[in-house]
Amino acid sequence: MKTALITGANRSIGFEATRQLLKLGYYVYLGARDLSKGREAAEQLKSEGLTNVEAVSLDVSSLASIKEAREQLGQKINALDVLINNAGILGGMEQPALTADVNVVREVFETNYFGVIEVTQSFIDLLRASAAPRIVNVTSGLGSVSLQADPHWKYYQVKTAAYGPSKSALNHYTIVLAYELRDTAFKVNAVDPGYTATDFNHHSGPGTVEDAAARLVRLATIGEDGPTGGFFSDDNNPKTGISPW
Incomplete structure (x- = not known):
């Protein structure tokens, strides 16, 4: 049975991605900063008949928490097939360039960027042990420099x-990581789940968590002929699914 670890998986898109991978036959480790909430989420899935799920205490902004989660999983599995770096924070709705609280900026980067690096580095040995390892980094169209500079973009x-x-x-x-792993069985991609109605944005997005999670799962389960080092977004480019960097 293939295994997957999803960070920030106790709610919203991460939770739905867990559900979809479980339905595909994966055993999923549901990462949650608050273990009690993670266990509640896991129990909900089990009540749906999706029993191959286990909550894991994992705060991506804490290296100690990441290392402890790695040690725990290492006692349970010899290989990890899928890592979805989903956990992320917004940092508030107003972030002007001239008045943004730099401490908030640091906090956002600690979770959204440094946390991904530390999780990936900590679990890379288990991923290397997989015959077909997949890494999905959950990004956003707001991270596209090309789109941010385009006055015609709908979210400009x-x-x-x-x-x-x-x-x-x-x-x-993601580009650097994919390049470093280019001659291996790894597939590493950045995926924008789209502007989705979640707690993250006070349910202001038009998309559904089901569609958003499906985008992550699609890249997490691609075959050996699938892409690597790409930035995918059905929201920004529904025809090709490829987003400009």
Whole structure:
């Protein structure tokens, strides 16, 4: 049975991605900063008959928490097939360039960028042990420098001094990581789930968590002929599914 770890998976898109992978036959480790909430989420899935799920305490902004989660999983599995770096924070709705609280900017980067690096580095040995490892970094159209500079883009007016730049950095890291793993069985991609109605944005988005999660799962389960080092977004480019960096 293939295994997957999803960070920030106790609610919204991460929770739905967990559900969809379970339906595909994966055993999913549901990462949650608050273990009690993670266990509640896991119990809900089990009540739906999706029993191959286990909550894991994992705060991506804490290296100690990441290391502890790695140690726990290492006692249960010899290989990890899928890592979805989903956990992320917004940092508030107003982030002007000239007045943004730099401490908030640092906090956003700690979770959205540095956390991804530390989780990936900590679990890379388990991923290397998989015959077909997949890494999905959950990004955003707001992290596309090309789109942010395009006055004709539908979200051009949405500018953030913390969140968008943290996802731009994540996109660049995805490129570097995919390049480093180019001659292996790894597939590493950045996926924009789209503007989705979740707690993250006070349910203001037009998209559904089901569609958003399906985008992550599609890239998490691609075959050996699938892409790597790409930035995918059905929301920004529904025809090709490829987003400009």
